[in-house]
Amino acid sequence: MRKLISTLGVCLFAVSISLLNAASAAEPKNPMNAPDELAWQLFLQVNASVQPGTGGNALFETWASDHDTFQLQPQPWPVKTAPLALKVPALRAAARALSKGHAFQTVQVVPGATDDEPSEETRRNKEAYNYIVANKLFTVSGLKAAFGKTMNFPVDSLEVKANWYPVVSTKDPKKSGIPGYTGALADTAKVYHVSTASDGVQYALVAMHVISKQVPNWTWATFEHKNNPSRCDILGCKDPFGAAAAYVAPNPASGQGYADCKKTPALAALYAKAKIDPAFANYCLKGTQTDFTTATGQAVRLGNSVTENGFVNQSSCMTCHSRAAFDHMGKATTGGGFDRLTRLASIGPVEASWFAASTSGNPPYAPIVVGQSDLTQFATQADFVWSIPFCAVDDTVSPVPRSGCSGK
Numbered sequence: 001m002r003k004l005i006s007t008l009g010v011c012l013f014a015v016s017i018s019l020l021n022a023a024s025a026a027e028p029k030n031p032m033n034a035p036d037e038l039a040w041q042l043f044l045q046v047n048a049s050v051q052p053g054t055g056g057n058a059l060f061e062t063w064a065s066d067h068d069t070f071q072l073q074p075q076p077w078p079v080k081t082a083p084l085a086l087k088v089p090a091l092r093a094a095a096r097a098l099s100k101g102h103a104f105q106t107v108q109v110v111p112g113a114t115d116d117e118p119s120e121e122t123r124r125n126k127e128a129y130n131y132i133v134a135n136k137l138f139t140v141s142g143l144k145a146a147f148g149k150t151m152n153f154p155v156d157s158l159e160v161k162a163n164w165y166p167v168v169s170t171k172d173p174k175k176s177g178i179p180g181y182t183g184a185l186a187d188t189a190k191v192y193h194v195s196t197a198s199d200g201v202q203y204a205l206v207a208m209h210v211i212s213k214q215v216p217n218w219t220w221a222t223f224e225h226k227n228n229p230s231r232c233d234i235l236g237c238k239d240p241f242g243a244a245a246a247y248v249a250p251n252p253a254s255g256q257g258y259a260d261c262k263k264t265p266a267l268a269a270l271y272a273k274a275k276i277d278p279a280f281a282n283y284c285l286k287g288t289q290t291d292f293t294t295a296t297g298q299a300v301r302l303g304n305s306v307t308e309n310g311f312v313n314q315s316s317c318m319t320c321h322s323r324a325a326f327d328h329m330g331k332a333t334t335g336g337g338f339d340r341l342t343r344l345a346s347i348g349p350v351e352a353s354w355f356a357a358s359t360s361g362n363p364p365y366a367p368i369v370v371g372q373s374d375l376t377q378f379a380t381q382a383d384f385v386w387s388i389p390f391c392a393v394d395d396t397v398s399p400v401p402r403s404g405c406s407g408k
């Protein structure tokens with residue numbers, strides 16, 4: 001495993017910019033100074049049509065899913081991947097389990113979603129997949145061996161988490177299963193990017209997280225379909241690059257819907273060059289996150305109305321993902337980033353005490369002094385990639401259960 005410096009903290013100046021070879025994108029901007037522009041370039045890149053002109057699958061749908069990755073023996077790339085690897089959204093399940101007093105939960109895998117609960121999948125590109133496979137981060141014994149090491153994904157790694165709703169209501173075959181869609185059922189694929197899952201059911205894409213390792217602590221962006229009823233609730237929507245209205249304030253009442261995120265000429269120009277399912281024109285950037293706090297120390301929040309539904313007010317992509325960590329037994333040290341004591345998702349700065357304890361009684365105040373002898377590390381950070389501690393196959397028990405993240 002490559003040992004590189006990945007000290008967590010507020011210091012983010014060691015920015016290395018890798019050039020994406022995105023056919024659709026102009027030269028990417030500095031991710032820290034133009035995160036919204038970069039977010040859109042990534043969106044158009046990961047959603048590029050695999051067979052241009054046909055609508056069809058988006059590039060990310062051909063990447064390795066969590067199901068493909070967290071196997072006892074993952075396949076070599078290119079992975080023969082299932083059409084859609086959907087599972088019940090883990091975060092909401094984690095939040096629910098915690099509220100019942102259980103620290104950890106197992107993801108319940110289902111072939112499809114109901115109208116009330118969208119389905120979820122994670123996909124990663126070759127670079128991210130090969131890193132996990134080469135470093136054996138897909139099993140608990142692999143994590144035990146990686147304990148104490150420093151993880152650092154290759155700069156061209158990309159990961160996507162997507163949420164889908166059934167196109168046709170599971171309760172009424174004449175109705176849409178997508179909250180916020182009022183058009184004709186037959187027109188769904190004009191308005192939403194639609195794909196068929198392994199159970200043969202058609203699903204419409206409603207939400208998408210995209211992260212890239214272009215900076216040490218990754219870039220963080222989340223997109224929503226324009227019709228999502230709670231799109232800008234609680235935190236508002238912020239997109240100075242792509243939306244004509246750079247900031248949309250949240251409605252006082254939730255679930256009321258928002259006006260379309262009319263695109264700026266700059267973004268329209270990127271779309272015009274992209275080889276993409278035309279339905280992707282109906283998606284909005286909700287926002288990006290580049291740091292744990294503002295320069296004045298306030299917690300930065302970003303959450304998707306679908307993916308982080310129920311805790312958007314307490315959602316910081318970066319802080320929660322900094323807690324993607326495992327102990328010397330290869331087990332996650334938190335229930336999906338929810339604090340065991342407060343039962344809340346962590347926001348704001350990363351705390352040294354999440355990873356190390358001091359034997360002398362002095363608390364491990366950040367920043368930890370390098371070489372401080374009384375510190376014991378009890379959690380190894382998984383470079384912000386939550387699926388590693390969350391989905392690793394537990395090969396330390398017999399019989400070996402399937403990964404909690406495996407699809408059908």
Ligand code: HEC
Nearest residue numbers: 090161209222302303315316317320336337345385386387
């Ligand atoms: C409270 C914790 C929490 C918050 C907040 C959160 N995530 Fe996650 N995220 C997780 C967990 C846990 C997983 C793995 C399980 C799963 O797929 O749900 C995950 C998975 C992901 C993945 C798949 C790759 C990976 O890390 O495994 C991406 C991409 C992602 N999240 C992006 C985001 C973005 C972007 C935001 C902010 C808009 C965000 N997350 C907010 C906990 C969180």
